[in-house]
Amino acid sequence: MSVRVRFAPSPTGFVHIGSLRTALYNYLFAKHHGGTNILRIEDTDRTRFVEGAEEEIISTCRWAGIEFDESTEKGGKCGPYRQSERTEIYRQHATILLENGNAYYAFDTSEELDKMRERQQAAGIAPKYDRSIMRNQYTLGDEETKRMLDEGAEFCIRLKVPLSSEIAFNDMIRGHVSFSSRDVDDQILMKSDGFPTYHLANVVDDRLMEITHVIRGEEWLPSTPKHILLYSAFGWDAPQFAHLPLLLNEDRSKMSKRKGDVFVYQFREKGFFPETLVNFVALLGWNPTADREMFTMQEMIDSFTLEKVNKAGAVFDYKKLEWMQSEYMKKTDPDKFVYMVRNSLNEKGISEVSDDYIKKVIILLRERVQFPTQIASFGDYMFELPKGYDEEFKNKVWTEKAASAIPMVIEILRNADEFTQPALHAKVQEFLTENKLGFKDIMNPLRLLITGKSVGAGMFETMEVLGKDATLQRIDTIFQSITGAK
RNA sequence: GCACCGUUCGUCUAGCGGUUAGGACACCGCCCUUUCACGGCGGCAGCACGGGUUCGAUUCCCGUACGGUGUACCA
Numbered sequence: 001m002s003v004r005v006r007f008a009p010s011p012t013g014f015v016h017i018g019s020l021r022t023a024l025y026n027y028l029f030a031k032h033h034g035g036t037n038i039l040r041i042e043d044t045d046r047t048r049f050v051e052g053a054e055e056e057i058i059s060t061c062r063w064a065g066i067e068f069d070e071s072t073e074k075g076g077k078c079g080p081y082r083q084s085e086r087t088e089i090y091r092q093h094a095t096i097l098l099e100n101g102n103a104y105y106a107f108d109t110s111e112e113l114d115k116m117r118e119r120q121q122a123a124g125i126a127p128k129y130d131r132s133i134m135r136n137q138y139t140l141g142d143e144e145t146k147r148m149l150d151e152g153a154e155f156c157i158r159l160k161v162p163l164s165s166e167i168a169f170n171d172m173i174r175g176h177v178s179f180s181s182r183d184v185d186d187q188i189l190m191k192s193d194g195f196p197t198y199h200l201a202n203v204v205d206d207r208l209m210e211i212t213h214v215i216r217g218e219e220w221l222p223s224t225p226k227h228i229l230l231y232s233a234f235g236w237d238a239p240q241f242a243h244l245p246l247l248l249n250e251d252r253s254k255m256s257k258r259k260g261d262v263f264v265y266q267f268r269e270k271g272f273f274p275e276t277l278v279n280f281v282a283l284l285g286w287n288p289t290a291d292r293e294m295f296t297m298q299e300m301i302d303s304f305t306l307e308k309v310n311k312a313g314a315v316f317d318y319k320k321l322e323w324m325q326s327e328y329m330k331k332t333d334p335d336k337f338v339y340m341v342r343n344s345l346n347e348k349g350i351s352e353v354s355d356d357y358i359k360k361v362i363i364l365l366r367e368r369v370q371f372p373t374q375i376a377s378f379g380d381y382m383f384e385l386p387k388g389y390d391e392e393f394k395n396k397v398w399t400e401k402a403a404s405a406i407p408m409v410i411e412i413l414r415n416a417d418e419f420t421q422p423a424l425h426a427k428v429q430e431f432l433t434e435n436k437l438g439f440k441d442i443m444n445p446l447r448l449l450i451t452g453k454s455v456g457a458g459m460f461e462t463m464e465v466l467g468k469d470a471t472l473q474r475i476d477t478i479f480q481s482i483t484g485a486k
Numbered sequence: 487g488c489a490c491c492g493u494u495c496g497u498c499u500a501g502c503g504g505u506u507a508g509g510a511c512a513c514c515g516c517c518c519u520u521u522c523a524c525g526g527c528g529g530c531a532g533c534a535c536g537g538g539u540u541c542g543a544u545u546c547c548c549g550u551a552c553g554g555u556g557u558a559c560c561a
Contacts, residue, residue, distance in 0.1 A: 106559095154559095326524095
């Protein structure tokens, strides 16, 4: 049987970084096995629905390089893939359970339920629907139940959980897991608004969509017995389950928006490459070899196995993410992000720059910045005349030695006919040797004159990229302002 | 409270009965050097605890502690 997995988010807002990892693992698993990756939108909670959230999910996954074979967008043989469009299916299935005695009608109001829980907590017992005393099909009797239904009373449908039995399954990540049905609540299957709860919809859809492996977050582990019970109530075999470890805050609590960035778009806006985020997040809880950190999507697909997924939650280490971004900054083909640099240049009102030139600047400065967006500010002098210079740096490097040697160096540059790194280096070296000077004596002053800053790439490389005219223009401008100010 | 899951350097992890417990990030030194980076070299630092099983436990089993998740007509 071929592998079929699904990523089943609910459209309640932005995509969480943990959801991204779940989506990724599903994708990697599907691709590794040559199977099918499905996107299903779980929008059965009308009160939490957020307009545009579904589109955000799709575009975020696309950005990350996660593709779906079947989805709301693409369709597929098991559609529709939006649960709100499948309510009739759930209703029919609830009826099956009602008829075979595995589900029942209940009429309690939320106030009554709250009271029940309060009583139970006061008595020190676990809150759980008590079907022997609440208002439902069993306590009311079939006749009364029918009468109320005919009258149009509000009702919900609950799962009839066996009083005492063992519910066990084999989790692909955790191994044997078992629960006692005593601790399982008579879960509501159909809400009074006619929509199913997650539990019913999830089980019915996974079955109907022929899902073979349910790969989801660990927060679902405690409700898995309900799902197992549902499968058997329908007389179905359950799929394989794999419960992923959680992504944690620094304090080891479940990663939440209260403590920093947790939404994918936030990382995207900061300038992280999708490759960085995907690579990083993949390694939070999974590790194929441990002797390397950088993986392409294809390499991850090739080596992904659920057996290698960890059991314990992983703290999201922002520092390491940044390191990885720097690595990608250094190895990613500049062609892929020239446009990002151009965007930030446009924001500064600079538009007359060629792609080719931007690429050269990227290569010149990529080791010194983390994001493409920083190129335009870190290397502003590459695109426009410096507006001033670093005063502190000037005081430090503008020595008497420098002041007397620099005019001669400038002349050398002015007369240079080959304005390349090796040629300039040779010429200047010659001058230094003749005058018993070292690079130390003039390079920083030169840097000051050309960039106005104390940090940057090698000066000869910088000059080569800048070109003779732009270099001399900068030198003249700042030289004047320095000597004039003196 | 109850149920379940988990526990190797600060963090991500390798390890699947015998290892000087390995790697990466971070941190600290040193080197390279025209600045800053990059890079190179080195250092710091870990098997939660207690019982078993075994010739031998980080590794297997049982407790304890600690942590997390769940406990909704949310997903």
